[in-house]
Amino acid sequence: HFFARKPFPFLHPFLIFFLGRRKTGMSRKPSDVGEVVRLKPFQYIHVHDNNSNVTRVVLGPVTFTKQDHEQILNQPQQCIVVPPRHYAVIENPIMVNASGAVVTDRHGQARVRLGDREIRFEQQPFPLYPQEKLFREEVLPLKVLPVNKALRLKALRDFDATEGGKAIKRQAGDEWLFEGPGTYIPRVEVDIIEEMSATVLKPNSGLLLRARNACVDRTGQRRQAGEEWLYVGQGCYLPAVDEEIIRVVSATVLTETTALHLVALQTFKDVFGKERKAGEQWLVTFKDTEAYLVGPSEKQCGVVNLTVLDCRQFCVVLDPWKEGRQMLGQKEVRRGRCSFFLQPGESLENGIQPVYVLTAQEALLLAAIEGFSDTDDNGKQVTRNPGDKWMTYGPREYVPKTSVTVVEVRRAIPLDQNEGIYVRDTRTGQVRAVIGGTYMLAPDEELWAKEIPPVVLQLLEKQGGQQGATASNVPVPKPAAKGRPSGASRDPTRVVTYNAPHNSVVQVYDYKSKKTRIVFGPDMVKLGPDEQFTVAWLSGDRPKRPGVICSLALNLGPDFMTDIIQVETSDHARLALQLAYSWLFDVKPGDADAAAKVFNVADFVGDACNAIASRIRGAVAAEPFDTFHKMSSAIIKAAVFGVDKTSKKSKEMLVFKNNGLIITSVDIQSVEPVDTKTRDALMKSVQLAIEITTKSQEAAARHDAERREQEAKGELERQIIADKAQAEKERLVLLQYQAESAAIESTGASKAEAKAQAAAAAIDGESQVNLAKLKAQAVRITNDAELTASVERQRTELSFKEEVNALEVSKAKEIAEIDTAKFRASVQAVGKDTIAAMARAGPEMQARLLKGLGLQGYLLTDGNSPINLMNAAAALTGSSV
Numbered sequence: 001h002f003f004a005r006k007p008f009p010f011l012h013p014f015l016i017f018f019l020g021r022r023k024t025g026m027s028r029k030p031s032d033v034g035e036v037v038r039l040k041p042f043q044y045i046h047v048h049d050n051n052s053n054v055t056r057v058v059l060g061p062v063t064f065t066k067q068d069h070e071q072i073l074n075q076p077q078q079c080i081v082v083p084p085r086h087y088a089v090i091e092n093p094i095m096v097n098a099s100g101a102v103v104t105d106r107h108g109q110a111r112v113r114l115g116d117r118e119i120r121f122e123q124q125p126f127p128l129y130p131q132e133k134l135f136r137e138e139v140l141p142l143k144v145l146p147v148n149k150a151l152r153l154k155a156l157r158d159f160d161a162t163e164g165g166k167a168i169k170r171q172a173g174d175e176w177l178f179e180g181p182g183t184y185i186p187r188v189e190v191d192i193i194e195e196m197s198a199t200v201l202k203p204n205s206g207l208l209l210r211a212r213n214a215c216v217d218r219t220g221q222r223r224q225a226g227e228e229w230l231y232v233g234q235g236c237y238l239p240a241v242d243e244e245i246i247r248v249v250s251a252t253v254l255t256e257t258t259a260l261h262l263v264a265l266q267t268f269k270d271v272f273g274k275e276r277k278a279g280e281q282w283l284v285t286f287k288d289t290e291a292y293l294v295g296p297s298e299k300q301c302g303v304v305n306l307t308v309l310d311c312r313q314f315c316v317v318l319d320p321w322k323e324g325r326q327m328l329g330q331k332e333v334r335r336g337r338c339s340f341f342l343q344p345g346e347s348l349e350n351g352i353q354p355v356y357v358l359t360a361q362e363a364l365l366l367a368a369i370e371g372f373s374d375t376d377d378n379g380k381q382v383t384r385n386p387g388d389k390w391m392t393y394g395p396r397e398y399v400p401k402t403s404v405t406v407v408e409v410r411r412a413i414p415l416d417q418n419e420g421i422y423v424r425d426t427r428t429g430q431v432r433a434v435i436g437g438t439y440m441l442a443p444d445e446e447l448w449a450k451e452i453p454p455v456v457l458q459l460l461e462k463q464g465g466q467q468g469a470t471a472s473n474v475p476v477p478k479p480a481a482k483g484r485p486s487g488a489s490r491d492p493t494r495v496v497t498y499n500a501p502h503n504s505v506v507q508v509y510d511y512k513s514k515k516t517r518i519v520f521g522p523d524m525v526k527l528g529p530d531e532q533f534t535v536a537w538l539s540g541d542r543p544k545r546p547g548v549i550c551s552l553a554l555n556l557g558p559d560f561m562t563d564i565i566q567v568e569t570s571d572h573a574r575l576a577l578q579l580a581y582s583w584l585f586d587v588k589p590g591d592a593d594a595a596a597k598v599f600n601v602a603d604f605v606g607d608a609c610n611a612i613a614s615r616i617r618g619a620v621a622a623e624p625f626d627t628f629h630k631m632s633s634a635i636i637k638a639a640v641f642g643v644d645k646t647s648k649k650s651k652e653m654l655v656f657k658n659n660g661l662i663i664t665s666v667d668i669q670s671v672e673p674v675d676t677k678t679r680d681a682l683m684k685s686v687q688l689a690i691e692i693t694t695k696s697q698e699a700a701a702r703h704d705a706e707r708r709e710q711e712a713k714g715e716l717e718r719q720i721i722a723d724k725a726q727a728e729k730e731r732l733v734l735l736q737y738q739a740e741s742a743a744i745e746s747t748g749a750s751k752a753e754a755k756a757q758a759a760a761a762a763i764d765g766e767s768q769v770n771l772a773k774l775k776a777q778a779v780r781i782t783n784d785a786e787l788t789a790s791v792e793r794q795r796t797e798l799s800f801k802e803e804v805n806a807l808e809v810s811k812a813k814e815i816a817e818i819d820t821a822k823f824r825a826s827v828q829a830v831g832k833d834t835i836a837a838m839a840r841a842g843p844e845m846q847a848r849l850l851k852g853l854g855l856q857g858y859l860l861t862d863g864n865s866p867i868n869l870m871n872a873a874a875a876l877t878g879s880s881v
Contacts (some may be wrong), residue, residue, distance in 0.1 A: 045076055073130075150179040150180060201236070211228075557584030
C-alpha cells in the first residue's frame with residue numbers, strides 16, 4: 001500500500017531492493033551478521049554493549065564495525081514508513097523531550113513508557129527502539145467516514161480535547177459519536193466501540209428507539225434511561241450515542257374497508273392528542289389517518305374489516321357501544337343497507353344472516369326470550385311473555401328482534417291423496433295422521449317420527465315401499481350394515497304405506513285399541529300412528545326349514561310349494577321323494593272373517609308340509625319297494641287326499657280347517673334311493689335297459705345307411721357319364737373360336753405395327769425441331785443473364801469502393817481531430833510548469849542520489865571495453881535518460 005502511493009519517489013529503488021532480499025531468504029540471523037555491517041539508508045540495527053549493558057540503535061546509511069564487547073541483536077531492519085493518511089500504533093514507546101530528542105537515563109539507555117501506546121502519523125521513516133513494537137505488525141490507514149456513518153467512541157482515560165474550536169474535557173467511560181463525512185484521527189485514550197450506519201426510513205415507516213441513559217434525543221426532548229419512543233420521518237436517521245434502535249416499524253396502511261384495533265399498554269397520549277388509559281381499546285380508521293405507526297405504548301390486536309350489510313341481510317351485535325359506553329349483556333339488531341366497524345368488545349351473534357323472506361307456503365315459528373309488546377299479522381297489539389310461541393306467515397320479510405328467537409322455518413307440506421304425515425300435539429301429546437291436501441303445522445304441533453321394526457323396514461326398503469311380499473319369493477331380510485342405520489333414506493314422519501299385491505291379504509294390528517284389520521289386495525295399506533304390520537315367518541328351502549321366508553302379505557293362491565321327504569318301504573328301502581303341492585286358501589274377496597283365519601297358523605307352509613309328509617311316510621311304510629316303484633303316484637295321492645269309502649277312489653283335495661288351506665294336487669318330481677346298494681341296483685337295471693334299446697337302434701340305423709349308400713353310388717355314375725358327353729360338345733365349340741381368334745390376331749398385329757412406326761417417325765422429327773429451338777433459346781437467356789450479372793457486379797463494386805474510401809477519409813479526419821483534442825486537453829490538464837518539472841525530474845533526482853551517497857563519481861571497468869561516460873549516472877541509478 002505504501003509503494004502504491006509512492007509518496008517518496010527517491011526511496012523506491014532501495015526499498016524494492018532490500019524488500020526483495022528479505023522475501024527471497026537473503027537475510028541472516030543475528031549470529032550470522034559479520035563484524036562489519038553496511039547499513040543502507042533507513043536501515044537500523046540494535047547493538048548491545050556488554051560492558052554497560054545498554055542497547056542502542058544504529059541508523060544507516062553507515063558502515064558499522066562491531067567491537068568485541070558489542071553484540072548485534074538483530075539483522076538490519078527497515079525503518080517504519082508512515083505514508084500520508086496512515087498511522088502506526090507503537091507499543092512501549094520511547095520518551096522524547098520538547099525538542100523531539102530521545103530521553104535517556106544516566107546509563108544512556110533510551111527510556112520507554114512500558115504498557116503505554118503512542119500513535120504516530122505521517123513523518124520521516126523512523127526506527128523501532130528496543131522494547132518498542134509495532135501494533136499488529138502493520139501501518140493502518142486512517143478511517144474515512146462517509147455521510148450517514150459514525151463511530152461510537154469511548155474514553156479509556158481522562159484527557160482534554162478540542163472539537164470544533166471548543167475545549168472539551170473527557171472522562172474515562174464517556175461515550176460520544178464521531179459523525180461523517182470526515183477522517184477520524186485516532187487517539188490512544190479513545191477506543192472505537194462500533195461503526196454505526198444511518199437507517200434509511202421509507203415513507204410509512206418509523207424507528208422504535210430506546211434510551212440507554214438519561215439524555216436529550218435528536219428532536220430536543222429529554223428521555224429517561226430505558227424509555228422507548230417512536231421516531232417518524234423520512235430519510236436517513238443516525239441514532240445518538242445514548243440511543244439504540246430496537247427495530248424498524250412499518251406503518252399499517254388503512255383503507256375505507258379496514259381499521260386498526262389497538263390496546264394501550266400504559267396511560268399515554270396518542271398521536272391525535274387523546275389520552276388513553278392502560279388497557280383501553282379503540283379503533284383507528286381511514287377517517288383518522290391513511291397510515292398508522294404503532295407506538296411503544298400501544299399494541300396492535302389485529303385488523304378489523306368493514307362489516308357490510310345489503311338490503312337482504314341483518315346481524316345481531318353483542319355488547320354494543322352506545323354514546324361512548326359499551327352496553328355489556330345487551331344486543332342490537334342492525335339491518336342493511338349499512339356498513340360499520342365492530343368496536344372493541346363487540347361481536348356478531350351467528351355472523352351476518354339473511355333476512356327471512358317468506359313465501360305464501362312458508363312461516364316462521366318464533367319464541368319469546370323476554371317479555372315485550374308486539375304487533376301480530378293482523379295489526380293488533382299483543383303482549384309476548386317469555387316462552388311464548390307463535391307463527392308469522394308469508395308472504396313477507398322478517399327480521400327478528402333481540403327478544404325473539406327463530407325456532408325454525410316451516411313450510412306447508414303438500415300431500416297427495418295417498419300420502420300423509422304424523423302430527424303430534426305438543427300440549428296433549430296426541431298423535432294423529434294427516435292424509436291428503438296441503439298442511440301447515442300449528443305453533444303447538446310438530447312432526448312425529450314413527451318407529452318401525454327393523455324387519456318391516458327392511459322389507460319395505462327391499463320392495464321399494466310399494467311391492468308386496470309373497471310367501472314364495474321373499475327371503476328373510478339381512479340385518480343392516482354396521483355403521484349405516486336401516487332405513488336411512490326413509491322419512492319417519494311420513495305415513496307408512498304398503499301396496500298389497502293382487503290376490504293377497506295383509507293384517508294390521510292397532511296396539512292402542514288392540515284390534516286387527518284385514519286389507520285385501522290390490523290395495524294400499526296406510527298405517528295409523530299406533531298400527532303395525534303382522535309379519536309372517538314361513539318355512540322355505542328344500543327340505544323345508546322354518547323362518548326362511550318373511551312376508552307382510554300372504555298370497556291367497558292358487559300357488560305351489562315343493563318339499564323333499566324321506567320314506568322307507570316295508571322291505572326297508574329308503575327313498576327321497578321331491579314333491580310339489582298345489583294349494584290355495586278358501587277365502588272369498590271381502591270376507592274379513594275368513595281372511596283372519598289365514599293368520600291363525602303362523603307358518604302354514606311348514607305346518608302343511610309336515611302333515612302331508614307324515615301321511616306319505618305311513619302309506620309308503622306298508623308297501624314293498626317294487627310295488628311302490630310301479631304305483632308310487634297312486635299310493636302318494638291316496639295317502640295325501642284319502643280314499644272315498646263309497647267309490648274306493650282317492651279324494652280330489654285336502655282341507656286344513658284351522659286356516660282354510662286347501663291342497664288340490666301332488667306332483668312327484670323325483671324319487672331317489674337313499675341307500676347306496678339300492679341306488680346301485682336301480683342304476684344297473686336302468687343302464688341295461690338303455691343298452692338294449694341303444695343296440696337295436698344302431699342296427700336299424702346301419703341297415704338304412706347301407707341302402708342309402710348304394711343308391712347314391714348309382715346316381716353318381718350316371719351323372720359322370722352325362723358330364724363327359726357335355727364336355728366333348730363344349731370342347732368342339734372352343735376349338736372353332738380359337739381358330740377364328742388366331743386369324744384376326746395375325747391381321748391386326750401387322751396393321752398396328754405399320755401405323756406405330758409411322759407415328760414414331762413423325763414424333764421423332766417434331767421432337768428434334770423443338771429441341772433445337774429450346775437449346776437456342778436457353779443459350780440466349782444464359783448469355784443475357786451473365787451480361788446483366790457482370791454489369792451489376794461491377795457497378796456494385798465501384799459503389800462499394802467509393803463508400804469505403806469516403807468512410808476511411810472521414811475516419812482519418814475524426815481520429816486526427818480526436819488526437820489533437822486529446823493532446824491539447826492533456827497539455828492543458830498537466831500544465832506547462834508540470835511538463836517542465838517532469839523533464840527536469842530525472843537528472844535532478846540522479847544528482848541528489850549521488851550527492852546523498854557522498855560520491856563524486858566512480859568507474860568500474862575490466863580494461864577490455866571502451867569507456868562511455870555519457871550514461872554513467874543513469875546506469876548507477878538504474879534508470880535511462
